[in-house]
Amino acid sequence: MRRQAHLHGLETLSANYFRQNFKPHAHGEYIFGVIERGVHAVWCRGSMNFVPAGSVVTMRPGDVHYGGAADRSGWRQRMLYISEQGIRNILSDMADKEICRNLDFNAAFHATPSLARRFIMWHAMLHESSSSLARNVALDSIMQAILNELAPETIPEERRQPDGRILDAIEYLKSRVEEDVSLAELCVVAGLRRRQTISAFRRYTGLPPHAWHLQQKIERVKHLLRTGMSATQAAAETGFADQSHMARHFHAIVGMTPGTFARG
Known part of the structure; x- marks a missing residue:
């Protein structure tokens, strides 16, 4: 579990459960999630559901639920917990006007493998990235994808977006x-x-801001390596957490390790 204080105080969870059995309970926040592996047996909104991998979860504040694993193999889930005010802020930002209504969905569980795959990708970035920009874009992408597919009536009609400065x-x-x-x-x-x-x-x-910023970082690393700077120092000079963090992104963008690039 990780708390993202600068993103509406939301919390992200990535968990593997095997013997966990949750007692009946409810959350004060909205819950958005995905079953990534296995099957979660969960009672919610009056019925027992067997929720398989590839399913997206949308629960309202106050939705009572309980359950555990459908079999001995357990299940893996990724979850996002966000307050009602946080949701209103996100909706207002998307609509470019103040939104005061609550968000609702027709069901708590959705068999949407394509949406689930996108959720997993963006949730991993939101949960694990050290980049503030990357986490911001990941949250925006998750919410945009969920609302577009599961609650399209909440998205305002497309219009020319301002470019500002x-x-x-x-x-x-x-x-x-x-x-x-x-x-x-x-x-x-x-x-x-x-x-x-x-x-x-x-x-x-x-590109979104975080990806464009990463490109600029890698270009700076390339320049520093050409001048003879070590990969460790180049990573520090460009704000990466460490050399391995830099090297992973360098290889993904340049197609070779920093060492190979420096020798060339």
Whole structure:
């Protein structure tokens, strides 16, 4: 379990359960999740459900539920817990106006393997990434995907999105390659809401902010390696957590290890 204080105080969970049996209980937050492996036997909204891998979970605050593993192999789940105010903030950001209503879904469990795969990918980034920008974009992507597929009536009609001062935001990020820049900072520079900033960034660069910033970091690493700097020092100079963190991203983007690149 990890708490993301800067993201509406939400919590993320990644867990493997084998012998866990939950007693009847409810949460004060919305729950969004996915069953990644196995089958979870869970009572909710008046009936027992056998929820297999590839299912997406959407529970409202106060939904009483209980259960455990459907068999001895257990189950693996990824969950996201977010307050009612946090949901209203997200909806307001998407709609570009104040939204006060609560969010609801027709069911608690959805057999949507495609959505589940996307949820797993973005949840892993939200749960594990050391980059503030990456976590912000991951949350936005999860909520956009869930709402588009399971509650499309909550998404406002598509209209031309403003660009604000997005070129200033791009330059701001480029000049801070070594820093962990937050989405909130970019929003101030661009003069846009969170969702608008991400969308405008994609339109102008072809990438969301965190991916574009990562590209700039790798370009700086390449330059430093060419000057003879060690991979360890180059990782530190560009704000990576450590050399292995840098090397993993370097190989994914450049197609070779930093050492091979330096020798070439």
